[in-house]
Amino acid sequence: MARRCGRATTRFTEEIQKHARKIATSAVWLCLCLLFPSATEAGLYTASDQVVLLTPENAESVLINSTAAIFVEFYASWCGHCIAFAPVYKSLARDITEWKPAVDLAAIDCAAEENRKVCTAFGIRAYPTIKFFHAYSKAESKGEAFKGTTTPSTHDVRVLRHRIIDKLENHEEPWPPACPPLEPTSQAEIDSFFETNNVQHLALIFEDTNSYIGREVTLDLLQFETVAVRRVLSTEKVLVTKLGVTDFPSCYLYSPEGNFTRLDVNIEARTFYSYALQRLPGVTRSGKPPPVTLDVLANNTQEPWKPFNEYKVYMADLESTLHFSLRVELAAHTVIKGEALTSLKEYISVLAKYFPGRPVVMNLLKSLNARLQNQTGDEISYEAIGEILDNSAQSPDTALPEGVRWVGCQGSQPHLRRYPCGMWILFHVLTVQAKNTGGTDPKEVLSAMRKYVRSFFGCTACAEHFEIMASESLVEVNTFSSAALWLWSRHNRVNNRLAGALSEDPNFPKIQWPSPEMCPACHSVKENGEHRWSQEQVLPFLMSYFSSSNILTDYLESESQIVVKQREKHASRQQALEAQEHVQRKAREALDSMTHPPPSQSTVQDEEEEEEEEEEEEEGGERAAVEGKTLETTPWAKPEMEVGRGRRQAHKKPSIVGLRMRELQEDIVDLDSFVNQHYKAKALQVAASGRVKRRTLQRKEEQDPGPVFGLAVELDVGLRMAGLQPVEADFELHVGQQRKQLQRRELTGQHFVEEAELSQRGRWMSVLNIGFSKVDISLCVILYFLSSMCLLVMYLFFKNRLRLRRDKVALP
Structure with a gap:
């Protein structure tokens, strides 16, 4: 009695503890709902769960007059039972993802304010409630409710799957058009099957009456063409006897030629049948192009097919991934800062620690990691990262191959x-x-992967789905083994979601990896026949498959070739930069010449004349030393210099303001009035220019070349005449040098010479060298004549007047 009481007490205590745990769990969920209202508003499901999310806008279009049967869960996000049921419902959605053309799953959060009218319209009073809507349901239909949705049996995916099949079998007319027949077949139907159906393979699954395997496999192959599945009950004695079937379940292939062959699988179960049938030759997913044969791929001239071993990992894939990640995806971010910079640091740190790369690649990753870890600011430009990736510093044995292979x-x-x-x-x-x-943090790699995908991965929807998976269960990872298994299971979940999508390659279908052929020990079944992953076998397979010893280096360039290409690229880039700088410098010079014009012709002439004066002074000093004369300036040298300076000043600014510019006429003037000043100025001008042309009585013409004469002021000063005498040898030398200088000026630019000639003819003359034209002389003569006549008239006038006055005085 005491023992019974003790057992009863113990049992009662356990019940209390369970009840307390449930209360604590409910309290935690309530706190989470209060603290995180956004999560409550978002509901328990997302688009990545392969569940249709109902809203007031789409509820009618999804549930009413649909071509597929719909199962809907009406839940409240604050409901504890709903929260516990959500993982089961998600697993069910993943399990029957291939059934979608015939049946689909949906959910709606009745706790959301905007959804309450929809839930009320369908008569929802408790949560969770699952309702079944037939295909082509009417507008007034409220669906058929599942009973006992909160019982433990309904938390079994297998039980829910069987209930869905029962609903489909009892479906009223019209039948969902995409749903295949689920009833057992007969000998008569099989004999005429290929006459009415255009398929290459017919799979016959022999099973007992209460088995669901045949119907499940039939729906699993719903999205695949050229193959059909029919169930044959063990009571169909004719076929059973004809094929000698002794195992139930078992699968046989029936060909159009009338041959029967047994399907070879590791375990006689639904998952193994479905996988083997989907891999039959010629079987393709509906709406997808057929697989391309290897000979066609090999003949592709754009990118020839590379044969590979599916049991190995290739370093070419890993290095191509690094190239695309670091040189393409990161390049989209001109400046990396804040959370993105933290994500990049963790990503590169993980690569530098654990990437099993070649020495040149590892040297570059370590160099990049050191640069990022020493980053003091809160941002970094991609240009700085690109210089490290391209090894602009030309560090030895450091490179990352460019391009993808x-x-x-x-x-x-x-x-x-x-x-x-x-x-x-x-x-x-x-x-x-x-x-x-021997890492120290089991979550280090997964955390770095999560942050990189969130900050840099180009596919936004993919990043959101991965973030949802990580936020749900990444906290459960506490060992390195669990980290490897977590990534593997999430990878399979993504494969399940993307199966049949446009991104699926028909040559490489999205399957649950590894396949039974690749790892038979990884697959097993439960007591009820459900598929089960043997994680104790999956982990060793992952550790072996992704180990560094299983990585092949086929199709890779040698490290020396990579380094040589990098150097050549660096050299060509330097040449391009130098050429660009040269072009920019030329452009700047051209721009400066436009904004700051070159010195005027007068300035150039002044500089040239100063150079000539310096040369003349030097030559004059040399002649004086040779002839034994003193270094004093000759009587005509100083006036020449002064005249030259006066001429330069007159060219810069006219000395006589308002005087009209006019060309210099011939050298014949009135000797009576201007001979002294004119010839003196002319002598000085000829001395400054270095030579003189012979005078001629013809206008603007020169006589035949003759001996050159030098100027001197040795004649009679009283006559104020300038004489001509033969040129000395040193003076001829001086003239030759001046001719060379004139030639040098002509090389500077023809327009300078032309402007110099115009300036020479039309420049303002100094006071000592003013010239007069014939018009000026005529005007002067006329004015002189008029003034003389005026003086004569005045003289006669005053003379007559004086005479009259005298006559008056003389009268008595």
């Missing part, structure tokens, strides 16, 4: 697989390397 991740089309495949393989390798090399 996909091998194990190559696709039948250029837009299929490739970088996403390479990213998955990269992080699988890193998780395994972290375990093999």
